Amino acid sequence: MPEISITMPIYNEGKTILKTVDDLVIELQKNKIDYEIIIVNNGSKDNTDKYIKQLIKKNRRLKRVYVKINQGYGWGIINGLRTAKGKFIGYIDGDGQIRPEDVISCLNYLRKHPKVELCKGQRKEKHGTIQRKIVSHIFDIIFTSLFFKYIKDINAKPKVMKKETYELLNLKSKEWFIDSEILIKCIKNKVKIGSVEVKVLNRYEGKSNVKTRIIFDFIIDIIKYRLGLI
DSSP states (O other), rough: OSSSSEEEEESSOOHHHHHHHHHHHHHHHHOOOOEEEEEESOOOSSSSHHHHHHHHHTTTTTEEEESSOOOOOOOOHHHHHHHOOOOEEEEEEEESSSSSHHHHHHHHHHHHTTOOOOOEEEEEESSSSSHHHHHHHHHHHHHHHHHSSSSSOOTTSSSEEEHHHHHHHOOOOOOOHHHHHHHHHHHHOOOOOOEEOOBBOSSSHHHHHEEEOHHHHHHHHHHHHHTTOO
């Protein structure tokens, strides 16, 4: 059983995947952490899968999960997490914008605070347009108003949790709402949540699959969830 299993959903990231995975492996090895990395090809249409196969051939701690048809960001995460064997399990994006050392920070936080069951990132600086930053802030306010608990930066990664916590949550969301689903279910189940400050890196290759419209979808979904419609 590895100490930590990290799921990384990948969609059309052929230009970034090699460096993203290698950087994470180097950081985990440097800190002498027993790990597994679950790379999920989430229905990519580029050469992503070729590079995933190259990576797993040279490192037995890497695991490939193949999703033939992309059904959403959350579905990629769920398919990866369900195969995880670590004492702690979590996920990050596969676009190279999350620093590997922030994964270590989340793990160390859980090690030092045994009563905390989930640790999430909290971005020091938010990237994107002013419009997107404003909408993201509004989303945090709506979440707090609906669920009576203030959690800043709902969608920030990494998210790392105890394996038994993951099993308790019974995740269902196939789309980008999965970050909110995790935290809402943590609140309902009185799971103790911690956070560490993280820094988001600029993409060095490729382009983001996240559109501003998705943030508005977050808001609609969270209201529907509160009303019991999803």
